[in-house]
Amino acid sequence: MSQPTTQAKAAPAGGRPRRSLLARQDSRAGITMVLPAVIVIVAIIIVPLAWNLILAFERTSFSTVAANGIFNPLTLDNFIGILTDSGFWNTIGTTVIYSVCSTLGSIIVGLIASLAFRKPFRSRGVFRSFMLLPYVAPVVAVTFVWQIMLNPQFGIVNSVGKSYLGWEHPINFLGQAPTALMTVIGFEIWRYFPFAFLFITARMAGLPRDLEEAALVDGVTPWQNFRFVILPQLMPVIALLSVLRLIMTFNKFDDIFLLTGGGAGTQVAAVRVYNQLLGNFDIGGAAANAFVLSAILAGSLFVYVKFIASRAEDES
Amino acid sequence: MSTTTSRTRVTRGGTTRAVAQKRVFGFLRWFVIVVMTIVTLFPFYYMIELSFVPIQDLLVDPTRLWVPIHDFTLKTYQDVLKSTSQGGQGFAGFMVNSALVATATAVVTIVLAIPSSYAIARLKFFGYRQVSTVFLIVYMFPVIIIAIPLFVGFSALGIRESLVGLTIVYIAQTIPVSVHMLRSYLKTIPVSIEEAAMMDGASRSRILTQITLPLAMPTIVSTALYVFMIAWNEFLFALLFLTADRNLWTVSLGLSQLSNGIEVSKTVLMAGSVLLTVPIIVLYGLTERALSEGLTSGADKG
Numbered sequence: 001m002s003q004p005t006t007q008a009k010a011a012p013a014g015g016r017p018r019r020s021l022l023a024r025q026d027s028r029a030g031i032t033m034v035l036p037a038v039i040v041i042v043a044i045i046i047v048p049l050a051w052n053l054i055l056a057f058e059r060t061s062f063s064t065v066a067a068n069g070i071f072n073p074l075t076l077d078n079f080i081g082i083l084t085d086s087g088f089w090n091t092i093g094t095t096v097i098y099s100v101c102s103t104l105g106s107i108i109v110g111l112i113a114s115l116a117f118r119k120p121f122r123s124r125g126v127f128r129s130f131m132l133l134p135y136v137a138p139v140v141a142v143t144f145v146w147q148i149m150l151n152p153q154f155g156i157v158n159s160v161g162k163s164y165l166g167w168e169h170p171i172n173f174l175g176q177a178p179t180a181l182m183t184v185i186g187f188e189i190w191r192y193f194p195f196a197f198l199f200i201t202a203r204m205a206g207l208p209r210d211l212e213e214a215a216l217v218d219g220v221t222p223w224q225n226f227r228f229v230i231l232p233q234l235m236p237v238i239a240l241l242s243v244l245r246l247i248m249t250f251n252k253f254d255d256i257f258l259l260t261g262g263g264a265g266t267q268v269a270a271v272r273v274y275n276q277l278l279g280n281f282d283i284g285g286a287a288a289n290a291f292v293l294s295a296i297l298a299g300s301l302f303v304y305v306k307f308i309a310s311r312a313e314d315e316s
Numbered sequence: 317m318s319t320t321t322s323r324t325r326v327t328r329g330g331t332t333r334a335v336a337q338k339r340v341f342g343f344l345r346w347f348v349i350v351v352m353t354i355v356t357l358f359p360f361y362y363m364i365e366l367s368f369v370p371i372q373d374l375l376v377d378p379t380r381l382w383v384p385i386h387d388f389t390l391k392t393y394q395d396v397l398k399s400t401s402q403g404g405q406g407f408a409g410f411m412v413n414s415a416l417v418a419t420a421t422a423v424v425t426i427v428l429a430i431p432s433s434y435a436i437a438r439l440k441f442f443g444y445r446q447v448s449t450v451f452l453i454v455y456m457f458p459v460i461i462i463a464i465p466l467f468v469g470f471s472a473l474g475i476r477e478s479l480v481g482l483t484i485v486y487i488a489q490t491i492p493v494s495v496h497m498l499r500s501y502l503k504t505i506p507v508s509i510e511e512a513a514m515m516d517g518a519s520r521s522r523i524l525t526q527i528t529l530p531l532a533m534p535t536i537v538s539t540a541l542y543v544f545m546i547a548w549n550e551f552l553f554a555l556l557f558l559t560a561d562r563n564l565w566t567v568s569l570g571l572s573q574l575s576n577g578i579e580v581s582k583t584v585l586m587a588g589s590v591l592l593t594v595p596i597i598v599l600y601g602l603t604e605r606a607l608s609e610g611l612t613s614g615a616d617k618g
Contacts, residue, residue, distance in 0.1 A: 023440070026520070027441040029439055030444060031435075033432060034441070034447055040491060048461075048464075048465035049457070052461055052462070113352050116349050129600075133356055133357070134359075138589075138592050140551055140567075140568040140571045144589050145359045145363045145589060146359065147575070149362060153375075163379060202612040219334060220334065221338075251460060273463075291461070293460075
C-alpha cells in the first residue's frame with residue numbers, strides 16, 4: 001500500500017471509491033475514538049440488560065445473589081407467576097391507557113400551541129420559551145407543586161372550586177380511583193406538550209411557503225388550509241412523536257411514583273417493578289416483569305416499523 | 317360557460333367563509349396563547365409565591381395569589397438551607413451533592429461523546445452504523461430494566477451508596493443523547509474545510525482539535541449544560557442508590573423524601589423546590605436556542 005492513490009475495492013461501508021490507506025487509517029481512528037463511549041455503554045447498560053435476562057429466569061433474592069453471584073438454578077417460575085397474576089394485567093392495562101392518552105393529549109395540545117404561535121408577534125420568542133418550562137423543570141419540583149395545588153385541604157384548586165365554582169366537597173384529585181389516573185394523565189400532558197410543541201414548531205418553520213400561498217390564492221379557508229395543506233405535511237413528525245412519546249411514557253416511573261406513589265388505580269408497570277424490587281425484595285420477579293415489559297415494547301416497535309412506517313414511506 | 321359560473325360561485329362562497337373563519341381563528345389564536353401561557357407559568361408562580369410565606373398563611377387563605385408585605389418571610393429559605401445539626405433541612409448540602417454529580421457527569425460525558433460523535437459523523441469505520449443504532453436503542457430503552465441489575469450489581473461491588481456510583485450511571489445514560497446532538501451539529505460543518513486542512517498535511521487529530529472543535533464549541537457547551545440539567549433533575553437512580561444515607565442526598569431526592577413526611581412545613585419545602593428549579597431555569601435560559609435546535613435536529617426534514 002505504498003501507493004496512496006490505489007483505489008480501494010473493499011472500501012468499508014459506502015460506495016464511494018476512496019484512498020485505501022486513508023480509509024484504513026480512518027477506520028482505525030474511528031474505532032479508537034468511539035471505543036471509550038462504547039465500553040461505558042456496554043458495561044453500564046448492555047451487560048445489565050443481559051444480566052436482567054438471567055435474573056428473570058432465577059429465583060433470586062438479595063441473599064442468594066450475595067451467596068451465589070449470577071449462578072442460580074434456572075426456572076420459569078417468575079414468568080409463570082407474572083403472567084398468571086391478574087395484578088400484572090391490570091398494571092399493563094393502566095399503563096396502556098396512561099401512555100396512549102398522555103401521548104395523544106400532549107401531541108394535540110402541542111399542535112394547537114404551535115399553530116397559535118405560528119404567526120410572529122411581539123416577543124414571541126420569550127413566550128415560546130415559556131412553553132418549554134414544564135418540560136425542562138425538575139420533575140420532583142413540579143410534581144410537588146401539583147400535589148400542593150391539588151391538595152384537598154389547602155390546595156388552591158379545591159379552594160377556588162369551593163369558593164367560586166360551587167363544589168360541595170373538595171375533590172381528592174390524586175387519592176381516589178377514577179380521578180387519580182385522569183389527573184396523572186393531565187399532568188403528563190402538561191409536562192410533555194412542550195416536547196411536541198418543539199418538534200412541530202421546528203417542522204412548521206421548514207414548510208415550503210409556496211404551497212400555502214397557492215392554496216390561499218385559490219381561496220381556501222384557514223381550516224381547509226390546516227386540514228389539507230399543513231397537517232399532511234406535519235404527519236411524518238407527528239408519527240415520529242407518537243412513537244417516541246409512547247415508548248417513553250410506557251416506561252415512565254418518576255411522574256406517577258412522585259404524584260400518587262402508584263396508589264388509587266395508577267400503578268403503572270415501572271412503578272410495579274420498583275415495588276417488587278424494593279417492597280418485596282423479589283429480584284427475579286422484578287426482572288421478569290421488566291423483561292415482559294420490554295418484550296411488549298419491542299414487539300409493538302417491530303410492528304410499527306414493519307407495517308406502519310414502511311407504508312408511510314411508500315405513500316410519501 | 318356553466319362551469320365558469322359555478323366556479324366563481326364556489327370561490328365567492330369560499331371567500332366569505334374564509335373571512336369569517338379568519339376572524340374566529342384570529343381570536344382563538346390569542347385565546348390559546350393566553351391560556352397556554354397561564355397554564356404553563358402558573359405552577360411556577362405558585363411555587364415562588366408559597367416559598368415566601370409562613371405555613372399558617374397558606375392554611376388560612378389558600379386562594380390568595382400574592383404575598384402581602386407583612387407576611388413576606390425569608391425564614392423558609394433559612395430553614396431549608398441550614399444543615400440538620402442547625403435545625404434546618406440541609407438543602408445546602410444536597411445542592412453541593414447535586415452540583416458535584418451533575419458537573420462530573422457533564423464533563424466526563426462530553427469528553428467521551430466528542431470523539432465518538434466525530435467518528436460517527438465523519439469516519440466510515442467498521443460497524444459505525446451498528447454503533448449509532450445501539451446508541452439509539454439505549455436512548456429508547458426502559459431505564460427501569462437496567463435499574464434492577466445495576467442496583468444488585470452496584471450493591472455487590474460496594475459502590476451503590478456513593479456519589480461516584482450515581483455519576484457512572486448518569487454518564488452512561490447521557491452519552492447517547494449527547495452523541496446525537498453533537499453528531500447532528502458536526503454533520504453541518506462542511507467536509508471541505510477539513511479536506512482543505514488535510515491537503516495542507518494536517519493529521520486527523522490536529523484537524524479535530526484545531527478546526528472542528530473550535531467550530532463546534534457553542535454546541536459542545538450547550539450539550540454539556542443539557543447533560544448537567546439531566547443529571548441535576550434525575551430522580552430514579554438517586555432514589556435507588558442513596559435513600560439510606562441522608563448526607564448523600566441530591567436536591568431532587570431530598571425534596572421527594574421530605575415531602576412524603578408531615579414534619580417539614582410545605583412552604584419550607586416550596587423554598588426547597590425553588591432552589592431545585594432555579595439553576596435549571598437559568599441554564600435553560602442560557603442554552604434555549606441551541607437546545608431546541610439540537611434536540612429537534614432531523615425532525616425538520618420530515
